[in-house]
Amino acid sequence: MALYSEKVMDHFRHPRNVGVIEDADGVGEVGNPVCGDIMKIYLKIDGDIVTDVKFETFGCGSAIASSSMATEMIKGKPVSEVLTLTNKAVTEALDGLPAHKLHCSVLAEEAIKKAVKDYYDRNGIPYDPAQFPEEEEEGGACRFR
Amino acid sequence: MIYADNAATTKMSREAVAAMLPYFEEYYGNPSSLYAFGQKAKEDLEDARKRIASCLGADPREILFTSGGSEADNQAIMSAAHSGAAKGKKHIISTAMEHHAVLHTLDKLKKQGFEVTLLDVHENGIVTAEEVRNAIREDTCLVTVMYANNEIGTIQPVGEIGAVCRERGVLFHTDAVQAAGHLPIDVKAQNIDMLSLSAHKFHGPKGIGVLYARRGVLLETLISGGAQERGKRAGTENLAAVMGMAKALEIACSNMERNAERMTAMRDRLIEGLDRIPYGELNGDRVHRLPGNVNFCFEGIEGESLLLLLDDKGICASSGSACTSGSLDPSHVLLAIGRPHEVAHGSLRLSIGEDVTEEEIDYMIAAVTDVVTYLRNMSPFWRDLVNGKRRHVFSE
Ligand SMILES: Cc1ncc(COP(=O)(O)O)c(C=O)c1O
Numbered sequence: 001m002a003l004y005s006e007k008v009m010d011h012f013r014h015p016r017n018v019g020v021i022e023d024a025d026g027v028g029e030v031g032n033p034v035c036g037d038i039m040k041i042y043l044k045i046d047g048d049i050v051t052d053v054k055f056e057t058f059g060c061g062s063a064i065a066s067s068s069m070a071t072e073m074i075k076g077k078p079v080s081e082v083l084t085l086t087n088k089a090v091t092e093a094l095d096g097l098p099a100h101k102l103h104c105s106v107l108a109e110e111a112i113k114k115a116v117k118d119y120y121d122r123n124g125i126p127y128d129p130a131q132f133p134e135e136e137e138e139g140g141a142c143r144f145r
Numbered sequence: 146m147i148y149a150d151n152a153a154t155t156k157m158s159r160e161a162v163a164a165m166l167p168y169f170e171e172y173y174g175n176p177s178s179l180y181a182f183g184q185k186a187k188e189d190l191e192d193a194r195k196r197i198a199s200c201l202g203a204d205p206r207e208i209l210f211t212s213g214g215s216e217a218d219n220q221a222i223m224s225a226a227h228s229g230a231a232k233g234k235k236h237i238i239s240t241a242m243e244h245h246a247v248l249h250t251l252d253k254l255k256k257q258g259f260e261v262t263l264l265d266v267h268e269n270g271i272v273t274a275e276e277v278r279n280a281i282r283e284d285t286c287l288v289t290v291m292y293a294n295n296e297i298g299t300i301q302p303v304g305e306i307g308a309v310c311r312e313r314g315v316l317f318h319t320d321a322v323q324a325a326g327h328l329p330i331d332v333k334a335q336n337i338d339m340l341s342l343s344a345h346k347f348h349g350p351k352g353i354g355v356l357y358a359r360r361g362v363l364l365e366t367l368i369s370g371g372a373q374e375r376g377k378r379a380g381t382e383n384l385a386a387v388m389g390m391a392k393a394l395e396i397a398c399s400n401m402e403r404n405a406e407r408m409t410a411m412r413d414r415l416i417e418g419l420d421r422i423p424y425g426e427l428n429g430d431r432v433h434r435l436p437g438n439v440n441f442c443f444e445g446i447e448g449e450s451l452l453l454l455l456d457d458k459g460i461c462a463s464s465g466s467a468c469t470s471g472s473l474d475p476s477h478v479l480l481a482i483g484r485p486h487e488v489a490h491g492s493l494r495l496s497i498g499e500d501v502t503e504e505e506i507d508y509m510i511a512a513v514t515d516v517v518t519y520l521r522n523m524s525p526f527w528r529d530l531v532n533g534k535r536r537h538v539f540s541e
């Protein structure tokens with residue numbers, strides 16, 4: 001048995017939506033280089049619909065594949081629906097991940113939420129801060145330790 | 146496929162396999178049985194012991210067969226610690242870059258009240274005999290320093306450390322798992338009291354190794370039971386594996402110089418090629434390193450994705466990134482030589498074999514260069530480095 005499912009390897013080898021959106025409406029970055037994982041999500045939002053999404057990832061196979069899958073899952077969706085995306089749903093769509101690799105995939109969900117929060121902030125759209133993961137500090141301890 | 150992970154394990158040589166085969170179907174007797182059929186097995190076992198001893202400059206009575214390098218390390222360290230403790234000596238000196246078989250055994254001893262000094266290995270990954278001398282105390286019972294490092298390939302001045310230990314009357318153990326069959330070993334000339342080796346690192350079988358213990362060094366038994374191995378290691382001997390190991394070690398030792406010369410040239414060609422990748426750096430000393438070891442850190446990328454993409458290109462390699470180790474920290478060896486975490490995550494070890502070709506070296510250089518470039522282009526960390534938002538650790 002290989003480390004990863006065929007689906008994970010497909011997204012890892014041929015990641016969808018890699019890149020940058022220069023005039024993005026929301027940008028979210030989570031993780032830090034000390035921990036070995038950073039994910040950055042760029043959203044283009046038009047009338048509450050995510051019309052385009054791009055990502056950049058520094059990380060392992062699990063991190064890259066889950067970024068790719070997560071961007072596919074939110075493309076064309078209304079922002080309210082994007083916020084309901086869970087790490088679990090991304091993992092399931094990838095036909096699962098090894099247990100010790102799950103934490104590398106959490107970043108996708110968090111980066112997307114952060115990008116939406118950025119979009120809300122930029123446009124003065126009110127929201128409940130409890131909806132979003134807490135800010136982590138740069139240089140802080142790596143999580144899941 | 147290019148197998149460039151010979152530090153993890155090696156392919157068995159034909160000769161070593163051939164040396165094992167008769168002991169499965171033909172001479173399957175138990176060396177402890179008294180009838181001639183069993184005694185034939187015993188004779189062959191002892192002959193292998195003699196041949197292995199002579200490769201190391203040891204006496205056959207000083208060779209103990211174990212299940213591999215880990216067991217040999219455990220037994221050597223536990224033995225020296227406990228006989229030291231009996232004399233009130235509970236201080237051990239080692240280095241921060243040892244294999245976990247050594248480090249975790251030392252952790253166990255710390256819980257038993259031993260004090261452990263881990264020497265700094267500096268940026269080049271080498272300790273000096275002088276540093277060992279300065280760390281020795283009245284209550285030091287053991288110095289354990291590996292011969293060559295499994296990740297970055299650096300070679301320690303084992304003979305000089307041995308001389309210091311002998312002079313100060315402290316036992317000296319060396320984990321020679323990566324060195325055996327690749328670097329010269331003469332336990333007498335190098336003043337080595339105990340030495341561990343493992344057959345699968347020099348084209349022998351897995352699950353078999355040796356603990357050399359100088360006559361007069363008291364060994365503790367880890368595996369209790371029958372009287373095999375002079376009562377120091379119970380269990381019916383893995384005769385076929387011992388025969389394969391003896392053959393593999395003989396071949397490795399008789400070809401050592403020629404292999405080292407050729408591999409060093411190949412290694413340096415590979416290092417030179419990878420050196421051309423900007424913002425990457427060789428880990429460990431350039432000269433005092435195993436002939437087959439190449440280990441680099443590349444900024445802005447993560448090791449596991451690098452390995453997976455190299456695998457797609459038919460290259461078997463390894464990395465010290467947290468995500469490949471299954472832990473959250475990158476390799477303790479890379480941290481010990483002062484690599485920051487963010488750089489240690491982007492490490493790559495290529496450990497080439499004796500039969501590697503120039504074409505393969507050049508293919509590896511091209512493949513690594515391509516994959517590093519590709520991964521950097523999708524890395525926000527790399528983008529920040531390029532934009533000056535984060536600072537480079539390495540120069541271009
Ligand atoms: C330096 C070192 N020590 C010990 C070991 C453990 O050897 P073995 O796998 O035979 O238990 C290894 C191999 O992984 C090693 O490289």
Ligand SMILES: [Zn+2]
Pocket residue numbers: 037059060061062063101104468
């Ligand atoms: Zn990861």
